Amino acid sequence: MSPSHLHLVAAPAPPQAGAPTAIASAPPPLAIEGLDAGYGRTPVLHALSLTVPAGCVTALVGPNGAGKSTLIRAICGRLAVKAGAIAICGLPADTAEARGKIGLAPQDIALYRALTIAENLAVFAELSGLSPSDGRLRVAQVLERTGTAARQDERIDRLSGGWQRRANLAAALMGAPRLLLLDEPTAGVDASAREALAVLVRALAHDGLAVLLVTHDFEFAEQVADRAAILMGGHMALEGPLADLLGQRFAHRRAVEITFAAPPPALRAELLASLGLATEGATARGLISDSPRAVSTLLARLDTLGLPPRTLTLKTPGLPALYDAVTSAGV
Numbered sequence: 096m097s098p099s100h101l102h103l104v105a106a107p108a109p110p111q112a113g114a115p116t117a118i119a120s121a122p123p124p125l126a127i128e129g130l131d132a133g134y135g136r137t138p139v140l141h142a143l144s145l146t147v148p149a150g151c152v153t154a155l156v157g158p159n160g161a162g163k164s165t166l167i168r169a170i171c172g173r174l175a176v177k178a179g180a181i182a183i184c185g186l187p188a189d190t191a192e193a194r195g196k197i198g199l200a201p202q203d204i205a206l207y208r209a210l211t212i213a214e215n216l217a218v219f220a221e222l223s224g225l226s227p228s229d230g231r232l233r234v235a236q237v238l239e240r241t242g243t244a245a246r247q248d249e250r251i252d253r254l255s256g257g258w259q260r261r262a263n264l265a266a267a268l269m270g271a272p273r274l275l276l277l278d279e280p281t282a283g284v285d286a287s288a289r290e291a292l293a294v295l296v297r298a299l300a301h302d303g304l305a306v307l308l309v310t311h312d313f314e315f316a317e318q319v320a321d322r323a324a325i326l327m328g329g330h331m332a333l334e335g336p337l338a339d340l341l342g343q344r345f346a347h348r349r350a351v352e353i354t355f356a357a358p359p360p361a362l363r364a365e366l367l368a369s370l371g372l373a374t375e376g377a378t379a380r381g382l383i384s385d386s387p388r389a390v391s392t393l394l395a396r397l398d399t400l401g402l403p404p405r406t407l408t409l410k411t412p413g414l415p416a417l418y419d420a421v422t423s424a425g426v
């Protein structure tokens with residue numbers, strides 16, 4: 096491969112002359128259809144379908160044991176598929192060619208701790224089959240793109256959690272993937288490093304990468320994701336553009352959070368529940384109409400119940416509210 100053919104994100108094949116909208120009809124970086132998979136005779140994933148388009152960040156969320164890691168294993172071709180199909184850019188996931196289009200930044204930092212960032216990336220360049228000169232060029236590109244150039248000569252075990260995560264992500268980019276799998280990228284990362292990671296992940300999607308983000312960090316997911324996939328008990332409970340999912344679930348409603356001076360007595364909490372408010376300690380949460388009179392109506396009802404609020408906060412429902420709605424409804 097000549098240096099001029101090195102791209103941070105492998106470019107899709109250029110359209111043929113006369114071929115109508117070749118890019119638009121290119122297979123997505125990840126397409127899963129009717130997947131059944133598990134361990135030995137233990138089924139985990141059932142009839143699961145998921146499409147991860149290029150240029151988007153898809154947040155994959157779900158309770159512990161829902162099957163997120165199992166799904167990542169299946170995408171990487173490391174699990175026997177019992178039914179259905181997984182295609183990476185149109186290629187079966189269990190082929191070497193498909194695996195070459197995936198970059199995985201695992202939850203456990205997968206780097207040599209006694210080597211520097213640049214030395215680690217050089218190892219990944221070699222593993223990707225790049226020649227020494229192409230490898231050097233690619234290391235330089237990835238250091239630049241991920242903002243790790245300034246720390247390239249520092250050993251991994253001397254870096255903060257945030258820089259280690261950034262280097263872990265850089266290593267996943269060395270093979271110029273089309274699909275980037277990020278498993279809990281904010282684990283052990285402080286607030287300012289999280290912010291920097293969010294900017295980087297968005298920039299990579301802007302470059303054209305398809306990013307599948309597995310996380311329990313809803314704040315981060317909400318910041319970077321334009322699509323969401325909610326996995327429950329091995330099946331996909333909900334999947335699609337986040338704005339559409341929120342619009343369908345919460346049209347004309349807002350999330351309300353009310354705090355009281357003290358936890359309401361059980362009988363009052365039941366009455367709050369009849370207003371659609373779930374009580375936890377001295378806090379009640381729920382959804383109300385976004386009509387201008389909804390708040391004054393609610394305040395009047397709280398007054399009738401003898402529960403004057405200490406604070407009342409209104410928010411536009413986001414991914415955490417969607418997740419709560421889906422998981423509590425057992426969809």
Ligand SMILES: Nc1ncnc2c1ncn2[C@@H]1O[C@H](COP(=O)(O)OP(=O)(O)OP(=O)(O)O)[C@@H](O)[C@H]1O
Binds near residue numbers: 139157
């Ligand atoms: N190697 C294995 N052999 C057999 N069963 C397994 C194996 N690994 C996971 N499981 C089971 O598969 C199910 C899904 O586990 P998985 O780790 O994929 O969930 P998860 O959504 O990633 O959970 P978490 O959020 O806790 O990481 C669980 O019931 C788990 O016990």
